[in-house]
Amino acid sequence: MSENQLSAGVLSKNKLFEDVFDGKVPERVPRLVFGDNAFCLEYAGYDLRKEQYSLVKNLDAIDLATKDFDSDVVFGMFLRMPHLYKMLEAINFVMGTDGFIQHPEVQGLKDDEYDDFIADPIKTLWDKVLPRLYPALAKPGFEGQKALSKAFYTFFTSMGVMQQGFGKIAEKYDKSIYSMAPAASCTPLDILSDQLRSFSGISTDMRRRPEKVEAACNALLPVAIKAGSGPNANRYVRTFIPLHMAPYMREKDFKRFYWPTFKAYVEALDARGIGANLFVEHDWMRYLDYLNELPPLTHMSFEFGDPKLIAEKVGKRHVISGLYPLTLLKTGTEQQCIDKAKELIDILAPGGQYIFALDKNLLKARDINPENLKAVLNFVKEYGKY
Numbered sequence: 001m002s003e004n005q006l007s008a009g010v011l012s013k014n015k016l017f018e019d020v021f022d023g024k025v026p027e028r029v030p031r032l033v034f035g036d037n038a039f040c041l042e043y044a045g046y047d048l049r050k051e052q053y054s055l056v057k058n059l060d061a062i063d064l065a066t067k068d069f070d071s072d073v074v075f076g077m078f079l080r081m082p083h084l085y086k087m088l089e090a091i092n093f094v095m096g097t098d099g100f101i102q103h104p105e106v107q108g109l110k111d112d113e114y115d116d117f118i119a120d121p122i123k124t125l126w127d128k129v130l131p132r133l134y135p136a137l138a139k140p141g142f143e144g145q146k147a148l149s150k151a152f153y154t155f156f157t158s159m160g161v162m163q164q165g166f167g168k169i170a171e172k173y174d175k176s177i178y179s180m181a182p183a184a185s186c187t188p189l190d191i192l193s194d195q196l197r198s199f200s201g202i203s204t205d206m207r208r209r210p211e212k213v214e215a216a217c218n219a220l221l222p223v224a225i226k227a228g229s230g231p232n233a234n235r236y237v238r239t240f241i242p243l244h245m246a247p248y249m250r251e252k253d254f255k256r257f258y259w260p261t262f263k264a265y266v267e268a269l270d271a272r273g274i275g276a277n278l279f280v281e282h283d284w285m286r287y288l289d290y291l292n293e294l295p296p297l298t299h300m301s302f303e304f305g306d307p308k309l310i311a312e313k314v315g316k317r318h319v320i321s322g323l324y325p326l327t328l329l330k331t332g333t334e335q336q337c338i339d340k341a342k343e344l345i346d347i348l349a350p351g352g353q354y355i356f357a358l359d360k361n362l363l364k365a366r367d368i369n370p371e372n373l374k375a376v377l378n379f380v381k382e383y384g385k386y
Contacts, residue, residue, distance in 0.1 A: 009174025025352030029384030035362030042365035048099025059165040073179035088134035109196040114212040183230030184240040188220035238275040247282035270295035288313040321357035329368035
């Protein structure tokens with residue numbers, strides 16, 4: 001949807017984020033709060049085990065959540081497709097007994113395949129890794145080819161339907177379109193650990209074959225850059241990069257294996273005019289000085305940490321969000337929840353480079369007391385004015 005097709009309400013919400021990402025003080029603090037499609041489905045009263053397969057029901061649920069929770073973005077995201085995973089017989093994304101799709105520990109790359117992977121990562125991914133993670137692709141002859149064709153068709157048609165639906169919901173409720181990430185790709189070491197060698201496997205490899213791990217990260221860097229460079233990505237519609245392994249590493253290992261290609265990845269996106277939206281998972285307090293070296297106005301959504309230290313170390317150079325405890329919305333009183341929002345705004349909002357967000361994504365309806373979240377969003381809208 002081109003800018004001249006957007007309503008005045010959408011454009012005004014977009015401008016809140018544009019000002020922040022341009023280094024300007026916005027009219028008020030933007031609110032980037034939304035839930036997983038699983039949260040929205042349960043909030044709407046649907047059974048995940050059945051209705052998660054329906055694109056219509058997903059959009060209905062996201063529409064309802066967007067209406068009820070006054071965030072500045074469409075209140076839903078759609079990242080995991082159960083029908084696609086079932087079609088591919090996936091082992092890396094599996095539906096639990098409650099219907100929620102989880103990522104078990106998997107190994108798509110064997111420890112004796114590093115040399116092949118370093119020499120040609122794309123070929124190794126295509127020939128070896130994908131058939132292991134998606135056994136339907138490993139079927140001989142026409143059966144494997146049919147599974148691949150069906151998967152591509154299913155992915156692109158499903159995403160097309162959802163993208164159009166999101167656009168209509170944004171217009172209906174005057175929400176920004178900037179929560180719709182055009183691309184998402186992890187750092188090279190996180191790709192290597194998440195889908196290829198597993199958490200335990202990469203932890204062993206860093207001790208037993210460190211040179212191979214370094215070389216594999218360097219081989220993956222162009223792949224990550226390409227994956228993170230969506231055709232519609234720019235400084236406002238940002239590439240989402242969840243950060244996984246670093247908090248569990250010794251700093252000397254972080255400096256050797258994680259940081260060089262992570263930094264190069266974000267710098268490469270920046271050189272292409274693409275902003276990065278980092279989900280800084282778990283505890284990164286010992287790495288704040290590293291984060292401050294990333295290109296200016298990188299968006300960093302923190303799960304954990306001291307907001308005053310974060311403001312001091314990275315808040316003058318970058319865009320900060322997160323840190324609002326999801327658990328408080330479940331256990332706290334309405335006033336306690338509002339008081340916490342006020343505390344974070346007072347610390348992080350001065351200067352204008354702050355976006356209000358939760359410390360974790362909303363995954364299940366039981367994660368919060370909905371009335372507490374509604375009260376907090378209303379409070380931030382009023383109190384967050386500059």
